Amino acid sequence: MNTKNAVLTTLLLFFITLEVLIALDYESKQKELNQKRVAIYTEINELKSQIGFVGLIDNFKNAILRAEDSLYIDKASENLREATIQLYKIELQGGLILGELKMPATRDMLTAYRERLTLLPSLLDKNTNVRELGRYLSYDDEPSHLEIAAIYQKLSALFASQLSDLLDRSFKLGLLVMVALLLTLVAIIRFFFKKQQAALELSKALNVKMESHEIDMARSQAILLSVMQDVEKEKRQATTLNKKLINKNKQMEQFIYTVSHDLKSPLVTIAAFSQKLQAELVDTLTEKQSYRLNRIIQNADNMELLLADLLDLSRIVQQAITTTNVNVNVVIEQQCLALEEAIGEANARIKVAKNLDPVSANERLLSEVILNLLSNALRYLEPARPLIIEIFTTKTSSATTLHIKDNGIGIDPKYHQLIFDLFERLSTTKGSGVGLTIVKTIMDKHKGRVLIESQLGEGCCVSVKFPNVEQNTNTIAS
Secondary structure, three states: OOOOHHHHHHHHHHHHHHHHHHHHHHHHHHHHHHHHHHHHHHHHHHHHHHHHOHHHHHHHHHOOOOHOHHHHHHHHHHHHHHHHHHHHHHHHHHHHHOOOOOHHHHHHHHHHHHHHHHHHHHHHHOOOHHHHHHHHHHHOOOHHHHHHHHHHHHHHHHHHHHHHHHHHHHHHHHHHHHHHHHHHHHHHHHHHHHHHHHHHHHHHHHHHHHHHHHHHHHHHHHHHHHHHHHHHHHHHHHHHHHHHHHHHHHHHHHHHHHHHHHHHHHHHHHHEEEEEEEEHHOOOOHHHHHHHHHHHHHHHHHHOOOOOOHHHHHHHHHHOOEEEEEEEEHHHHHHHOOOOHHHHHHOEEEOOOOOOOEEEHHHHHHHHHHHHHHHHHHOOOOOOOOOOOEEEEOOOOEEEEEEEEEOOOOOOHHHHHHHHOOOOOOOOOOOOHHHHHHHHHHHHHHHOOOEEEEOOOOOOHHHHEEEOOOOOEEEOOO
């Protein structure tokens, strides 16, 4: 809905609401006038009843004619009291309607009857006859009745005038709003008509343009069809290539396993015979021969370590794993015992936080992760300062992270990704270059991550992040 459309709709709703409000206001004020009229008419009728021939006047006459019965004097006195109250109400309410209302003739009549009611008992005590009583106590109350009738007519005329004015004002205002409403409706109809006309003209123009582009569309469809066929062909080729790559990867894994396994036996033989020769010829070897034999033994040991790591890597890649909630403190204690000699040689101090959070992992593979990370920390120490290794955990709702932090030589940030590649080493320190590759492979198997925070010369913190698993046991496919 655009701005103009919204404005017209708002005006329409406004005028409809205003028309309803005018009708409700007229009904409310009419009801109020009728209530006022009923109320004042009720008071006038009550006043007539109290002073009429069934009220004060009638009871006063009966009090004269039936002097032996004092009940009529009491009734007349009660009528006088009620009539005085009603007169006060009429003057008060009528004053609110007419601005000011005084009824002197009625008030004079009530005063005269009050005096006569006061005088009547003393006259009766003197045995005054009825004719003399009538002469002493007679009063012309016609002016009072005429005054009440005049007030009634005046109020009736005023109420009729007010109702007429209210109706006339409401009608005029309603008519004005109705005209405005009709004008708004006309404006809305014209607006939508113009909008529809514009839309129709635009549609015609678009149809003409579409007809003029039918040939181009047909050509574009042909080109698109050709492109889709090429994409489908590329997709089939990509699927075939992916299958080939998967097979190549499997072949490569099998090749690594086969080569590692088949080479391990001759390497063990070479190392064993070299050590035996060294022992048998210890007194006859020249210095150069001894150096060369040591190099053979050292390289055979390095190659054996490399093949063992490759076999471990191949085994980890191929197998499915089962995870449980592992007590990290127990695993660290076991690996520290396995590295007890290396820890002693490095004169390292290992600080393990108490009550490490358990992680959802395969316990054997977690042991390999910790063993590799501790071995790296021991291997890449800074000789100028005592080695301190800190181990602690942090936990969130989604993962538990094990941190192994050292104060060794550190790693330049530009190598943080490179060190996870196979055979990558950043120093000549003894090692196969497969350790961190194994760590990353194990974490990939756990759907986890390996994070490194390090600066050259400022130590290193390796964090392994394990997703939290609700079940106690979970199997992850290879």
